[in-house]
Amino acid sequence: MTMKTLLAGATLALGLATGATADGHEPTTVGFVYVGPIGDGGWTYEHNKGRLAVEEHFGDAVETVFVESVPEGADAERVMTQMALQGADLIFTTSFGYMDQTIAVAEKFPDVKFEHATGYKRADNVSTYSARFYEGRAVQGHIAGQMTESNIIGYIASFPIPEVIRGINAAFIHAQEVNPDVEFKIIWAYTWFDPAKEAEAASVLIEQGADVILQHTDSTAPQAAAQAAGNVVTFGQASDMAEFGPFPRVSSIIDDWAPYYIARTQAVIDGTWESTDTWDGIGPGMVAIGEISDAVPAEIKASAEALIERLRTGEYHAFTGPINKQDGSVWLADGEVADDGTLAGMNFYVEGLTGDIPQ
Amino acid sequence: MDLSSINPVLLLASLMVAATPILLAAIGELVVERAGVLNLGVEGMMITGAVCGFVVAVATTSPWLGFLGAAIGGALLSLIFGFLTQFLLSNQVATGLALTLFGLGLSALMGQGYIGIKAPEFPDWYIPLLGDIPVIGPVIFQHDPMVYVGLAIVGGVWAFLKYSRAGLILRAVGENHEAAHALGYHVVRVRMLAIMFGGACAGLGGAYLSLVRVPQWTEGMTAGAGWIALAIVVFASWRPGRLLLGAYLFGGVTVLQLNLQAAGAAIGVEYLSMAPYLATIAVLVIMRAGRAPGSLGQSFHASR
Numbered sequence: 001m002t003m004k005t006l007l008a009g010a011t012l013a014l015g016l017a018t019g020a021t022a023d024g025h026e027p028t029t030v031g032f033v034y035v036g037p038i039g040d041g042g043w044t045y046e047h048n049k050g051r052l053a054v055e056e057h058f059g060d061a062v063e064t065v066f067v068e069s070v071p072e073g074a075d076a077e078r079v080m081t082q083m084a085l086q087g088a089d090l091i092f093t094t095s096f097g098y099m100d101q102t103i104a105v106a107e108k109f110p111d112v113k114f115e116h117a118t119g120y121k122r123a124d125n126v127s128t129y130s131a132r133f134y135e136g137r138a139v140q141g142h143i144a145g146q147m148t149e150s151n152i153i154g155y156i157a158s159f160p161i162p163e164v165i166r167g168i169n170a171a172f173i174h175a176q177e178v179n180p181d182v183e184f185k186i187i188w189a190y191t192w193f194d195p196a197k198e199a200e201a202a203s204v205l206i207e208q209g210a211d212v213i214l215q216h217t218d219s220t221a222p223q224a225a226a227q228a229a230g231n232v233v234t235f236g237q238a239s240d241m242a243e244f245g246p247f248p249r250v251s252s253i254i255d256d257w258a259p260y261y262i263a264r265t266q267a268v269i270d271g272t273w274e275s276t277d278t279w280d281g282i283g284p285g286m287v288a289i290g291e292i293s294d295a296v297p298a299e300i301k302a303s304a305e306a307l308i309e310r311l312r313t314g315e316y317h318a319f320t321g322p323i324n325k326q327d328g329s330v331w332l333a334d335g336e337v338a339d340d341g342t343l344a345g346m347n348f349y350v351e352g353l354t355g356d357i358p359q
Numbered sequence: 360m361d362l363s364s365i366n367p368v369l370l371l372a373s374l375m376v377a378a379t380p381i382l383l384a385a386i387g388e389l390v391v392e393r394a395g396v397l398n399l400g401v402e403g404m405m406i407t408g409a410v411c412g413f414v415v416a417v418a419t420t421s422p423w424l425g426f427l428g429a430a431i432g433g434a435l436l437s438l439i440f441g442f443l444t445q446f447l448l449s450n451q452v453a454t455g456l457a458l459t460l461f462g463l464g465l466s467a468l469m470g471q472g473y474i475g476i477k478a479p480e481f482p483d484w485y486i487p488l489l490g491d492i493p494v495i496g497p498v499i500f501q502h503d504p505m506v507y508v509g510l511a512i513v514g515g516v517w518a519f520l521k522y523s524r525a526g527l528i529l530r531a532v533g534e535n536h537e538a539a540h541a542l543g544y545h546v547v548r549v550r551m552l553a554i555m556f557g558g559a560c561a562g563l564g565g566a567y568l569s570l571v572r573v574p575q576w577t578e579g580m581t582a583g584a585g586w587i588a589l590a591i592v593v594f595a596s597w598r599p600g601r602l603l604l605g606a607y608l609f610g611g612v613t614v615l616q617l618n619l620q621a622a623g624a625a626i627g628v629e630y631l632s633m634a635p636y637l638a639t640i641a642v643l644v645i646m647r648a649g650r651a652p653g654s655l656g657q658s659f660h661a662s663r
Binding site: 185207 | 366370373
């Protein structure tokens with residue numbers, strides 16, 4: 001795929017050099033910066049599917065370029081600058097760690113629109129967008145709490161950022177709701193993508209008695225580790241990971257970025273693009289729940305589907321009180337619903353989780 | 360904290376498995392560097408070995424043939440490095456870095472159709488009698504065969520360097536290539552063979568990840584293991600015994616820190632995460648006694 005990047009880059013350069021305006025309208029160029037390889041089978045894979053959907057939808061009117069496996073940090077700034085210099089009109093930066101770099105580059109290129117995924121810093125030409133993955137986590141917790149026999153659920157976390165902490169809390173609240181004895185063992189992997197480390201983390205959790213593994217890292221390695229162990233349940237992360245179904249993968253959270261990418265590209269073409277903050281969940285379809293496999297007993301499947309439906313219609317919010325913080329203080333009173341501000345900056349565990357969040 | 364949930368036997372057993380990919384790659388690089396060549400392309404050769412091994416294993420359904428394919432793939436890639444640095448006298452550091460970048464791209468291209476496919480089963484060996492010994496049995500004698508192949512290669516390299524005439528020649532070439540040349544040894548030939556051995560070992564290390572440890576193909580799956588192997592060679596003072604210690608220490612502390620995290624140890628996760636690197640560097644630096652081979656990283660041409 002590196003080849004394709006090169007070709008895309010070369011085509012773009014050629015287009016600029018020869019003046020693509022010959023036929024009167026220049027194609028809009030949309031750039032994507034990815035944190036992992038597009039073949040990771042998870043997070044980046046789904047973003048790239050969104051990019052391909054943009055290409056398909058607009059045909060010749062839009063060109064896309066992408067760079068994969070861009071480290072979070074100074075390298076990201078270089079990649080974004082390069083894209084902007086090459087004439088990109090809209091750039092999607094698809095990892096939390098690109099936040100400051102996106103803002104910095106956006107300042108230098110006021111005419112280029114930027115879209116940063118999962119962050120919270122915006123500017124006149126920087127939008128943020130994210131999905132309410134925690135709604136999917138709630139469903140996972142709901143199923144996991146009932147599937148576990150050892151009452152130990154292993155959780156491979158990536159970095160201690162609000163996004164990940166939200167996921168842990170949402171999963172725990174809904175696991176505890178159906179199984180008061182459930183316990184979470186959490187490993188911070190400090191990586192989004194390192195198959196060997198993820199496999200090791202999964203094996204360690206399984207050795208310590210976990211029979212359900214939830215992951216917030218991007219590769220399918222924990223699925224393979226669970227499969228080797230034989231009696232461990234997993235969930236697809238970011239992508240469906242259906243190749244590990246019907247067992248160990250019993251369901252999944254799928255990120256569907258395509259509609260958003262198409263809508264934002266259209267806005268740039270129409271000149272109606274504005275800096276916005278989008279945070280969509282199961283309702284608008286940005287988060288989808290992969291099919292719950294037959295390895296899940298019918299009544300659990302039915303109650304999970306009911307939960308999905310209530311989340312979809314907005315009848316139920318995944319963070320509805322009473323919920324206490326880890327130290328026992330009240331966070332949400334009975335029936336109270338968490339506000340987006342608190343969720344976006346969530347830096348605490350809910351009551352019942354053990355251990356500390358690394359600072 | 361509930362340390363009782365950590366099973367020391369399982370911990371020690373997974374230590375050997377966690378250390379094997381780094382051990383394989385590092386022992387290959389050790390031979391390369393003892394011959395006076397600095398090949399920074401270990402990461403690239405590992406990932407190429409990982410994909411070659413996976414492709415061959417899937418095609419033939421034999422993990423053994425997969426490992427063979429990985430060794431050949433790694434060695435072929437290292438030949439590019441060997442040709443550029445030994446015959447065209449290019450800078451070894453720059454060429455090695457380029458080899459890593461090339462390997463990462465090439466492997467992604469080769470692995471296109473193999474994402475999400477499962478590797479053929481590679482069962483653990485259950486060594487009769489020895490495997491039945493309590494504690495020691497499960498820790499040492501119930502692994503997959505590649506763990507023992509890795510140990511055998513380390514032992515072989517140690518004996519080769521210490522006792523064999525060919526090993527002496529290889530060390531001479533690495534210490535002072537002018538003198539070795541004056542004595543009539545073929546410096547470039549020795550180095551090419553060492554480079555190919557290094558490539559083959561790195562390939563095996565990569566394939567251990569894609570066929571046993573993970574086991575599946577994912578782009579960029581080595582995630583820096585090659586660089587750790589390179590560092591361990593230096594910190595081990597270019598000695599096979601210390602290299603084994605370093606690799607096991609690194610693997611051991613890695614597994615231990617994950618275990619402590621899962622058990623909810625009251626130590627900051629940041630400190631646990633850096634522990635494998637700190638422990639390995641500290642121990643190997645304290646024990647450090649050796650020095651680098653005299654001609655390490657220098658180009659050789661017979662005309663000089």
